[in-house]
Amino acid sequence: MSIGKxxxxxxxxxxxxxxxxxxxxxxxxxxxxLALLLLGAWFLLSLLFLPKLDQRxxxxxxxxxxxxxxxxxxxxxxxxxxxxxxxxxTEDYIASDTARWFVNTIVFFVAVAGxxxxxxxLGKIIFGAAA
Amino acid sequence: xxxxxxxxxxxxxxxxxxxxxxxxxLMAIAGGxxxxxxxxxxxSHWFGTLVLIGLTWLFFQHLFSGIRHLLMDTGMGYELRAxxxxxxxxxxxxxxxxxxxxxYWLGAFA
Numbered sequence: 001m002s003i004g005k006x007x008x009x010x011x012x013x014x015x016x017x018x019x020x021x022x023x024x025x026x027x028x029x030x031x032x033x034l035a036l037l038l039l040g041a042w043f044l045l046s047l048l049f050l051p052k053l054d055q056r057x058x059x060x061x062x063x064x065x066x067x068x069x070x071x072x073x074x075x076x077x078x079x080x081x082x083x084x085x086x087x088x089x090t091e092d093y094i095a096s097d098t099a100r101w102f103v104n105t106i107v108f109f110v111a112v113a114g115x116x117x118x119x120x121x122l123g124k125i126i127f128g129a130a131a
Numbered sequence: 132x133x134x135x136x137x138x139x140x141x142x143x144x145x146x147x148x149x150x151x152x153x154x155x156x157l158m159a160i161a162g163g164x165x166x167x168x169x170x171x172x173x174x175s176h177w178f179g180t181l182v183l184i185g186l187t188w189l190f191f192q193h194l195f196s197g198i199r200h201l202l203m204d205t206g207m208g209y210e211l212r213a214x215x216x217x218x219x220x221x222x223x224x225x226x227x228x229x230x231x232x233x234x235y236w237l238g239a240f241a
Contacts, residue, residue, distance in 0.1 A: 030204065033197050040194060048235065055167035058160050071157075078153070082146035089139055114154050121154075121161035128161070
């Protein structure tokens with residue numbers, strides 16, 4: 001369904017042509033994917049190169065600038081990219097506007113809550129009393 | 132075709148299961164050694180390990196097919212033979228990468 005202008009006469013009658021919006025979603029999904037390419041590689045390589053994967057080692061790693069900052073970015077960008085990606089899937093498979101809006105809204109709420117939990121946990125690791 | 136739909140399935144899996152595990156993992160680290168022990172216990176259980184191995188494969192498959200899609204956004208690789216080779220390369224690459232990582236990690240949580 002489109003509200004844009006089509007080049008041909010019959011296209012105008014049928015309301016075809018570019019919607020003239022949505023391009024920012026497309027671009028942002030690619031930009032966040034590029035960021036995740038770097039952050040995902042950082043995450044995996046960090047886990048591979050940490051001497052141990054016990055609580056003390058992980059907390060120490062995440063408390064430092066080199067752990068905390070990329071992890072915060074990783075969490076934010078990963079949830080953001082997920083919301084964009086899942087929206088693209090619902091746009092293709094859920095025909096009803098109401099149902100799609102409902103699902104997208106739930107996905108958005110859950111993602112924001114999940115990201116907030118992750119950032120809270122990270123904050124607790126960074127600023128909490130060193131146990 | 133197969134790799135394109137795989138990109139969506141792996142993306143969905145990472146969004147739901149992957150981010151749930153990431154959240155649990157960070158909360159467990161924040162909760163201290165005892166709460167992390169609960170996570171590590173689940174992760175070293177055979178089913179938990181299977182989930183983590185699965186997530187690793189989802190990660191690599193989505194990463195590689197994502198790179199492929201980005202390259203295709205620039206107009207590369209639409210010729211039939213190159214396109215098919217690229218699709219197969221993402222699957223072979225993701226399986227090999229997962230095997231390499233877990234050959235190193237097996238028993239890491241024990």
